[in-house]
Amino acid sequence: MSQWTNSVTIQRWTPSSRYAIVFAGLVLVLLALAPLFASNGLLDRLTALFIYVILAAMWNALAGYGGLISVGQQAFFGLGAYFTIRIADLGLDPFISVALAALIVGVISYPISLVMLRLKGGEFAIGMWVVASILHLMVNLDGLIQGETGISLVSLNHYDSAQRLTIIYLLTLGSMAGLLALLFFVLRSKTGSAIQAIRDNEEAATSVGVKPEKTKQLLFVIAAFGIGVAGALWLTSATTFLPKTYFSVQWSAYMIFMVLVGGIGKFEGAILGAIIFFLVETWFSSTGVWYLVSLGAIAIAFSLFLPKGIWGELERRFNWHFLPVGYQVVEKNKINTDKK
Amino acid sequence: MTHAVSNGLLASDLVKNFGSVSVLKNINFSMNADEAVGIVGPNGAGKTTLLSALAGAFQLDQGSILLNNQDVTEKCASARCNLGVVRTHQIPKPFDGMTVFENVLVAASYGVDADKQTAYQHTLNAIQLSGMEHVANRQAESLGLLDRKRLELARALATQPKILLLDEIAGGLTEAESVQLVDTIKELRRQGIGIIWIEHIVHVLLQVAERLICMDSGEIIADGEPQAVLSNPQVVKAYLGGGIE
Amino acid sequence: MTNQIIQAILLGGYYALLACGLSFMFSVMKIINLAHGSLLVLAGYLLWFLAEHYHLSPFVGLLIVTPLMMLIGWALQAFLLEKSARGGELLPILTTFGLAIVIENLLFEHFGANTRSLAPYIGDLSWQSWELFSGVYVGKTSVYILVTAIIILGSLQLFMKKTPLGRQIRATAHDPDTAGIVGINPKKASAIAAALAMGTVAISGLALGVRGVFDAYSGGPQLLFAFEATIIGGVGSLWGTLIGGIILALAQTIGANIHPQGFLLGGHILFIIILLIRLVLAKGGVSHRMKAAFGGAK
Amino acid sequence: AATSDKKLRVGFISPRTGHLGAFGETDPFVLSQVRQALADGLQINNETYQIEILDRDSQSDPSRAGQLAKDLINNENIDFMLSTVAPETINPVSDACEAAGIPCLSAVLPWEAWYFGRGAKPGQPSPFKWTYHFSFGVDEFYQTYISQWGLIETNKKVGVMYPNDADGNAIRRFLKPKLEAAGYTIIDPGAYETGTSDFSSQIALFKREGIEIFNAFPIPSDFSALWRQAAQQGLTRQIKIAQIAKTGLFPSDIEALGGLGNKLASACYWHKDMPYRSPLTGQTGKQLCDLYEAQTNKQWTQQIGACLSLFDAAMETLITSADPKNKVNLAMAMRKLNVSTIAGQVDFTSGPVPNVAITPIIGTQWVKSKSGPFKFDYLITEHATDPNVPIAHKLTPYNA
Amino acid sequence: MSCLQVNNLDVRHGQLAAVRGVSMTLNKGDVVALIGANGAGKTTFLRAISGAHSPAAGTIQLNGNEITKLSSHKRVAAGLALVPEGRKLFSNMTTEENLLLGATSARSGEWNIEKIFQVFPNLSKRRHTKTGTMSGGEQQATAIGRALMSNPDILILDEVSLGLSPLVVDQVYQNLERLLATDTTIILVEQDLSRAMKVANRAICMLEGEIVLDKPMSLVTRDEITDAYFGLHKIRTHNGDAA
Ligand SMILES: Nc1ncnc2c1ncn2[C@@H]1O[C@H](COP(=O)(O)OP(=O)(O)OP(=O)(O)O)[C@@H](O)[C@H]1O
Ligand SMILES: Nc1ncnc2c1ncn2[C@@H]1O[C@H](COP(=O)(O)OP(=O)(O)OP(=O)(O)O)[C@@H](O)[C@H]1O
Ligand SMILES: [Mg+2]
Ligand SMILES: [Mg+2]
Numbered sequence A: 001m002s003q004w005t006n007s008v009t010i011q012r013w014t015p016s017s018r019y020a021i022v023f024a025g026l027v028l029v030l031l032a033l034a035p036l037f038a039s040n041g042l043l044d045r046l047t048a049l050f051i052y053v054i055l056a057a058m059w060n061a062l063a064g065y066g067g068l069i070s071v072g073q074q075a076f077f078g079l080g081a082y083f084t085i086r087i088a089d090l091g092l093d094p095f096i097s098v099a100l101a102a103l104i105v106g107v108i109s110y111p112i113s114l115v116m117l118r119l120k121g122g123e124f125a126i127g128m129w130v131v132a133s134i135l136h137l138m139v140n141l142d143g144l145i146q147g148e149t150g151i152s153l154v155s156l157n158h159y160d161s162a163q164r165l166t167i168i169y170l171l172t173l174g175s176m177a178g179l180l181a182l183l184f185f186v187l188r189s190k191t192g193s194a195i196q197a198i199r200d201n202e203e204a205a206t207s208v209g210v211k212p213e214k215t216k217q218l219l220f221v222i223a224a225f226g227i228g229v230a231g232a233l234w235l236t237s238a239t240t241f242l243p244k245t246y247f248s249v250q251w252s253a254y255m256i257f258m259v260l261v262g263g264i265g266k267f268e269g270a271i272l273g274a275i276i277f278f279l280v281e282t283w284f285s286s287t288g289v290w291y292l293v294s295l296g297a298i299a300i301a302f303s304l305f306l307p308k309g310i311w312g313e314l315e316r317r318f319n320w321h322f323l324p325v326g327y328q329v330v331e332k333n334k335i336n337t338d339k340k
Numbered sequence B: 001m002t003h004a005v006s007n008g009l010l011a012s013d014l015v016k017n018f019g020s021v022s023v024l025k026n027i028n029f030s031m032n033a034d035e036a037v038g039i040v041g042p043n044g045a046g047k048t049t050l051l052s053a054l055a056g057a058f059q060l061d062q063g064s065i066l067l068n069n070q071d072v073t074e075k076c077a078s079a080r081c082n083l084g085v086v087r088t089h090q091i092p093k094p095f096d097g098m099t100v101f102e103n104v105l106v107a108a109s110y111g112v113d114a115d116k117q118t119a120y121q122h123t124l125n126a127i128q129l130s131g132m133e134h135v136a137n138r139q140a141e142s143l144g145l146l147d148r149k150r151l152e153l154a155r156a157l158a159t160q161p162k163i164l165l166l167d168e169i170a171g172g173l174t175e176a177e178s179v180q181l182v183d184t185i186k187e188l189r190r191q192g193i194g195i196i197w198i199e200h201i202v203h204v205l206l207q208v209a210e211r212l213i214c215m216d217s218g219e220i221i222a223d224g225e226p227q228a229v230l231s232n233p234q235v236v237k238a239y240l241g242g243g244i245e
Numbered sequence C: 001m002t003n004q005i006i007q008a009i010l011l012g013g014y015y016a017l018l019a020c021g022l023s024f025m026f027s028v029m030k031i032i033n034l035a036h037g038s039l040l041v042l043a044g045y046l047l048w049f050l051a052e053h054y055h056l057s058p059f060v061g062l063l064i065v066t067p068l069m070m071l072i073g074w075a076l077q078a079f080l081l082e083k084s085a086r087g088g089e090l091l092p093i094l095t096t097f098g099l100a101i102v103i104e105n106l107l108f109e110h111f112g113a114n115t116r117s118l119a120p121y122i123g124d125l126s127w128q129s130w131e132l133f134s135g136v137y138v139g140k141t142s143v144y145i146l147v148t149a150i151i152i153l154g155s156l157q158l159f160m161k162k163t164p165l166g167r168q169i170r171a172t173a174h175d176p177d178t179a180g181i182v183g184i185n186p187k188k189a190s191a192i193a194a195a196l197a198m199g200t201v202a203i204s205g206l207a208l209g210v211r212g213v214f215d216a217y218s219g220g221p222q223l224l225f226a227f228e229a230t231i232i233g234g235v236g237s238l239w240g241t242l243i244g245g246i247i248l249a250l251a252q253t254i255g256a257n258i259h260p261q262g263f264l265l266g267g268h269i270l271f272i273i274i275l276l277i278r279l280v281l282a283k284g285g286v287s288h289r290m291k292a293a294f295g296g297a298k
Numbered sequence D: 001a002a003t004s005d006k007k008l009r010v011g012f013i014s015p016r017t018g019h020l021g022a023f024g025e026t027d028p029f030v031l032s033q034v035r036q037a038l039a040d041g042l043q044i045n046n047e048t049y050q051i052e053i054l055d056r057d058s059q060s061d062p063s064r065a066g067q068l069a070k071d072l073i074n075n076e077n078i079d080f081m082l083s084t085v086a087p088e089t090i091n092p093v094s095d096a097c098e099a100a101g102i103p104c105l106s107a108v109l110p111w112e113a114w115y116f117g118r119g120a121k122p123g124q125p126s127p128f129k130w131t132y133h134f135s136f137g138v139d140e141f142y143q144t145y146i147s148q149w150g151l152i153e154t155n156k157k158v159g160v161m162y163p164n165d166a167d168g169n170a171i172r173r174f175l176k177p178k179l180e181a182a183g184y185t186i187i188d189p190g191a192y193e194t195g196t197s198d199f200s201s202q203i204a205l206f207k208r209e210g211i212e213i214f215n216a217f218p219i220p221s222d223f224s225a226l227w228r229q230a231a232q233q234g235l236t237r238q239i240k241i242a243q244i245a246k247t248g249l250f251p252s253d254i255e256a257l258g259g260l261g262n263k264l265a266s267a268c269y270w271h272k273d274m275p276y277r278s279p280l281t282g283q284t285g286k287q288l289c290d291l292y293e294a295q296t297n298k299q300w301t302q303q304i305g306a307c308l309s310l311f312d313a314a315m316e317t318l319i320t321s322a323d324p325k326n327k328v329n330l331a332m333a334m335r336k337l338n339v340s341t342i343a344g345q346v347d348f349t350s351g352p353v354p355n356v357a358i359t360p361i362i363g364t365q366w367v368k369s370k371s372g373p374f375k376f377d378y379l380i381t382e383h384a385t386d387p388n389v390p391i392a393h394k395l396t397p398y399n400a
Numbered sequence E: 001m002s003c004l005q006v007n008n009l010d011v012r013h014g015q016l017a018a019v020r021g022v023s024m025t026l027n028k029g030d031v032v033a034l035i036g037a038n039g040a041g042k043t044t045f046l047r048a049i050s051g052a053h054s055p056a057a058g059t060i061q062l063n064g065n066e067i068t069k070l071s072s073h074k075r076v077a078a079g080l081a082l083v084p085e086g087r088k089l090f091s092n093m094t095t096e097e098n099l100l101l102g103a104t105s106a107r108s109g110e111w112n113i114e115k116i117f118q119v120f121p122n123l124s125k126r127r128h129t130k131t132g133t134m135s136g137g138e139q140q141a142t143a144i145g146r147a148l149m150s151n152p153d154i155l156i157l158d159e160v161s162l163g164l165s166p167l168v169v170d171q172v173y174q175n176l177e178r179l180l181a182t183d184t185t186i187i188l189v190e191q192d193l194s195r196a197m198k199v200a201n202r203a204i205c206m207l208e209g210e211i212v213l214d215k216p217m218s219l220v221t222r223d224e225i226t227d228a229y230f231g232l233h234k235i236r237t238h239n240g241d242a243a
Helices: A002-007 A015-036 A040-065 A074-089 A092-114 A121-141 A154-158 A160-188 A189-201 A202-207 A210-240 A249-263 A269-287 A289-307 A311-316 B047-055 B077-082 B102-108 B116-129 B146-160 B175-192 B200-206 B225-230 B233-240 C001-031 C036-054 C058-086 C091-111 C119-126 C139-161 C165-172 C178-183 C186-211 C221-233 C239-260 C262-284 C287-297 D026-036 D062-074 D085-099 D109-116 D138-149 D166-181 D202-208 D222-233 D250-257 D285-296 D302-321 D327-335 E042-050 E074-079 E095-104 E113-119 E136-148 E167-181 E192-198 E222-230
Strands: A008-009 A330-331 B010-019 B019-030 B036-040 B063-069 B083-087 B162-168 B193-200 B211-216 B219-224 C129-135 C136-139 D005-012 D040-043 D047-057 D080-084 D105-106 D131-135 D156-161 D185-187 D214-218 D241-246 D266-269 D338-341 D346-347 D355-360 D362-368 D376-380 E002-013 E015-029 E033-038 E057-062 E082-083 E154-157 E184-187 E202-207 E210-216
Touching: A002 A008, A002 B102, A002 B116, A015 A040, A015 A160, A040 A189, A040 A210, A040 A249, A040 A269, A040 D062, A040 D266, A074 A121, A074 A210, A074 A249, A092 A121, A092 A160, A092 A210, A092 C262, A121 C091, A121 C221, A121 C262, A160 A189, A160 A210, A160 A269, A160 D085, A189 A202, A189 A210, A189 B102, A202 A210, A202 B077, A210 D062, A210 D085, A249 A269, A249 A289, A249 C091, A249 E015, A269 A289, A269 A311, A289 C091, B010 B047, B019 B047, B019 B193, B019 B219, B036 B047, B036 B077, B036 B200, B047 B063, B047 B083, B047 B162, B047 B193, B063 E184, B077 B083, B077 B102, B102 B116, B102 B146, B116 B146, B146 B162, B146 B175, B162 D346, B175 B193, B175 B200, B211 B225, B211 B233, B219 B225, B219 B233, B225 B233, B233 E167, C001 C036, C001 C136, C001 C139, C001 C165, C001 C221, C001 C239, C001 D202, C036 C058, C036 C091, C036 C119, C036 C186, C036 C221, C036 C239, C058 C091, C058 C119, C058 C178, C058 C186, C091 C221, C119 C139, C119 C186, C119 D222, C119 D250, C129 C139, C136 C139, C136 D222, C139 C165, C139 C186, C139 C239, C139 D222, C165 C178, C165 E095, C178 C186, C178 E042, C178 E074, C178 E095, C178 E210, C221 C262, C239 C262, C239 D202, C287 D302, D005 D062, D005 D085, D005 D302, D026 D047, D026 D285, D026 D302, D026 D376, D040 D302, D047 D062, D047 D302, D062 D080, D062 D085, D080 D085, D080 D266, D080 D302, D085 D105, D085 D109, D085 D131, D105 D302, D109 D131, D109 D166, D109 D355, D131 D327, D138 D166, D138 D241, D138 D266, D138 D362, D156 D166, D156 D202, D166 D185, D185 D202, D214 D222, D222 D250, D250 D376, D266 D376, D266 E136, D285 D302, D302 D327, D302 D338, D302 D346, D346 D355, E002 E042, E015 E057, E015 E184, E015 E210, E033 E042, E033 E192, E033 E222, E042 E082, E042 E154, E042 E184, E074 E082, E095 E113, E095 E136, E113 E136, E136 E154, E136 E167, E167 E184, E167 E192, E192 E222, E202 E222, E210 E222
Parallel strands: B036 B193, B036 B211, B083 B162, B162 B193, D005 D047, D005 D080, D080 D105, D105 D131, D131 D355, D156 D185, D156 D214, D214 D241, D241 D266, E033 E184, E033 E202, E082 E154, E154 E184
Antiparallel strands: A008 A330, B010 B019, B010 B063, B211 B219, C129 C136, D040 D047, D266 D362, D338 D346, D362 D376, E002 E015, E002 E057, E202 E210
16 A cells, blocks of 8 residues: 555755756856956946846745735835935945845835735735835835935945945845845745645635745745845945835836746746846847837737746756756656656 | 534534525534534535535634534634644645645645654655545646546645545546545545545445435534435435435 | 815716726726726827827817727737636736836837827816806816716616626626637627727726826826726726725825825825725625625615 | 047936936937037047047936946946936936046036935035036025016915925925015915825915915926816916926927916026027027927927037036046036036036036016917016026916 | 537647547437546537537538537537536526526527526526526526527537536436427436436447447447446446435
């Protein structure tokens, strides 16, 4: 009776994924050394790329794994930047302000999650947009911000320009690596399975012991925190805080584009999507309006014709699983080989 | 047949309305933790609703539920699952985006307090018990109806239930398939798991149930030894018609 | 105070008119159309274009733009919505969001950055008013807009309930495959539904252009207003949308009275509160009684 | 020096598209004039430098403006940055230059919103080393308004609509007390959020108070909604002077208002009838605008001259710096800049703070054109901040 | 004359060939019991016939007319009606509305709403009830009624009795027998062999996407069908079958 259960084992890492992790580690080291040889322009662009990766990974965690599609995540992007300004205005070092601001965003997102997670589907999606509008308007009530005109993080001027660029670069790189690791850890844990189960069928998940509220709240808060970090870092790199820009729904458009193109619900997909978006932006954003039109059109095309994105397609064709969060049941004598 | 049970389920005075329709009307029900109870009744009688009430899928309008003398009325489905009461769904609700193994693993990890290796073991056992070894790595989305129903069962089993609530898991099975299913359920009975089983295919149900309940219009109209219930004229009139016996 | 309440009701009519197409798509076709705002602006631009270049009064322009928008609705259904609706509940959100970005940037590409209004093309009507009683004026256009909202929502409601076509549209929205099996042409039914929705959007576009100004990127706020009106009034009830619009406008007015910056905040916060109340009502023992009470009113 | 040294790269970032696209609409024309004038290079310290202008469109998007600035600085190695129009473009560009140590000159944005808006504190030394700005400020508005409003007999009751943004806040904070001190009664319902679609409560207040002067700093879409509602609810009938700023600068804004646009009072930061000549192109305002109208069939706008004046000042900076490749020299040259441009004198030596030079604001009125070819004429009604500018029209009451 | 002819039909679900090279000819008045294990492909086959699922290869002819490419609503107009597995009623609409919808592409014929209510008298008191809240039996009756409203030549019933209580199953079959009197051609999927054998005059068995048995009911035995059910693995377990 019990032969089968004894003849199989559970595989999580595949050889290719081991190589991938080592490779990712090497890339990180290389990136960390970049300030030694890269030009200021490159460092600055890479900083933007890292922030895109954070945004895509967070939105993907929420939508791809949690099934929570939101067009209001700019709420936390804006808040991250706002609190950085607010705290720095009290006289704290701007980089310490970044960390504090992200924490505050995480904390604030908790009560928001209590309300918003009760909504489903499209109501959640647009409800979050309304939340973003509310937060935007509330931030505007702060006299420091001067309404839509915004204000700059002048305390950054204490650092000289080269030093400042390097600090921001390394801080962003570190944040990205840390946040990706955090996400990967959470998604691979049993919480990750629960998150996906809730996405697919909340009622069934509840009936086998999952606590959907808690699990979703955790995911929501992590995503908000991550996006808060992104917003705060963006501010250090851009210096100027303008409520309308930071709370713009455009950020949601970017996140959606990155995740759809890269591959929704694929950990690697979000990263790939961010890189693609970054390249597209670098090469084509000078075409202005047409660039934005194409972003929208490409997002539509992907969601209709390649719903699993580029990574999903690669995964299907070549059976790549570099950063697997799932499980495979394999026969014990076939272990250590990638499944066909 | 409500009697105080120190070890089992005791539901008193359950009332549930959907809008203006009252679906459960003062249901009183009890079972011992090691009993096998069959539930029959016409369509729309409220069987599934009763099962959902016991499993904690919604809040009752009135009434209370005791499990092993502990009041669980206010407890949600996941808490009740942790206490050992778990259900399957009449219309299967698989986690479409996950493999069969992952589906069952969620149940094994959350239904009962278990470390990782134990959870794996529970998962594999449940998969084997419900005959899904060959599809363990399949995406649940691609399963046919039969395997979906099996998956419902496997998921429920992986939570190591003490009382298992089954909702029409034999519907649409061929004869051979139902034989297999009955064997599985009998195995669970040997392990001492209590069972409540809703089924319209009465002859399958009778192979397992030691006690039969018939519901009609939100009320229990008969409860007791299966043959006696089946020959109850009220049951015949409301449920069986001339179809059986 | 009376004056403000009257103005708020008129404003509510405007929101309801903005929301018609969205509410219709949401309640009947189960699609949340995030491109609604941009389509509204598109209609506004079309009317503006006819007025500016062919000197057609926007009211006459409507005779051209409405069929045009209906055609667009048909095309949307055929090429975008149908396929995305099959991908589950969330896919249309993504595709229509993408569509919104495409439309607004195309509009920008074509019409540039200047804000436009239809008011100049309707002459003095744009600011004429009636004096209701001493000191209380109601703008003529505002009244027309409210009346139009009532007429459109009412006739849509009747159409969906009473006519075979309305029935077919509802059935198709519920399950297009089964609709086909039953003998309904699902493509035709949903194309008609989408065309109807976009037809109302043409009229909403007129209201938008007459009451205020728009530019290519004005769609977002309009979408939020429309969505809020729809949700506050209760999804599935077209009449509710009218009530929703008025409640939204009242909340904004109250917000504005509490704090000069509270106009938009008031509306948004009310929206969140209503969502919460709805959720609380849907749970718990009192729910069905409350629902029965409210439901009867709809 | 090697020939490559004799090339100067100048970045220019303005909103060509987006919400503020109306401002940048004329930039291509101005750029073509500037490039033509610089075709043979610029003489600096007896050497000829080729000037390459790298113009970029901020799309009215501040984050894009900041990115473009960084791109120009890091990848295009520009020597000098220019930027114009509104905080959305200028502030992020200035911030990027300040961060990277690149000289930057900008114009057309009330200087308070540029200086304090970027975090400088009154009474403290200027935190900016690399960025300079010339523009009008609150005080110019004050002088112009006092002068303009004195032209017509009123009850001196002013209803104001100042939004919650840098301009609005600065105006409320600095202008309102001055106007009150000058004997005007200010009815201020408080800051409103842009995007508000109903102004009934404010209109009711103004009617109750019987205001005869109306002053607002709204964005165009807000004003259009506000003013129509004011007309519908009977407010405009009592208004003698409707003085608006920030909106109504361009003919298209006014045309969009239809009949309600006629006789709106405005104030311009440049006018084609200003009696100045561009040192760079040698053109007068009138010549410049006639050329524009002939080339495009569109009515002239005030941004044409303002934009050219930025280039006038920039080229003068390069010339006076002696060594334009030296960034510190350039910054010092800006600090000492005092030059006559097509928009009049730009003088950093007498500014209110070291990084700012003040330019005038001229009272105007939109009047239905009698002779065409365009629908409205934009006529000068007063010249308190720059008496060289000729007055062409007597301000007429709005409700007359 | 044959009223429905299927030639070499292949139907796929993505990679999976659910129906493989199936041919079948139906004559007017046939009452066919379509039998097969779970996943044999019955539903897929019937959905392909009714146009809900387009086949990968093969042809379908109705009354001599090619309908392979026709969309499902046109097949209804041509005289084919399906009562789908799981009933698939429009649950947010009333019984009457569901029935009226069935008449959208109706041909002329004897069926109309009053006649349906005559045949299913228990429905008439549910006329204005939303079908979503009705009992399974009432729903099944409505589904059959809805199909009849189009006055079909061929009526296809997929798993008519799935999930229904014995009493309701009886009712459904009583109603079916009334239909038989009207000379309608019927295809019926039914797991309950005894039932199927009682009403049908022809048995077709499917196994793994293919037809493995096709005979008049009078000529088949129970064992033959059971064999066909499971292919080679013969399992003969007759548990206390319905008496
Ligand atoms: N969520 C709901 N909202 C409204 N009515 C409901 C809901 N759930 C069930 N009902 C109604 O309650 C009644 C009982 O439903 P239930 O599913 O419990 O019946 P059942 O006995 O399981 O029937 P079946 O044998 O057909 O499965 C039915 O009339 C059903 O329509
Ligand atoms: N939507 C689908 N996607 C993928 N595979 C499917 C789908 N529907 C059915 N299948 C597969 O096609 C095969 C035939 O299924 P079908 O439903 O036609 O069988 P059936 O004979 O009607 O079975 P049952 O008696 O369970 O209704 C099965 O293997 C099933 O798993
Ligand atoms: Mg049930
Ligand atoms: Mg089937």
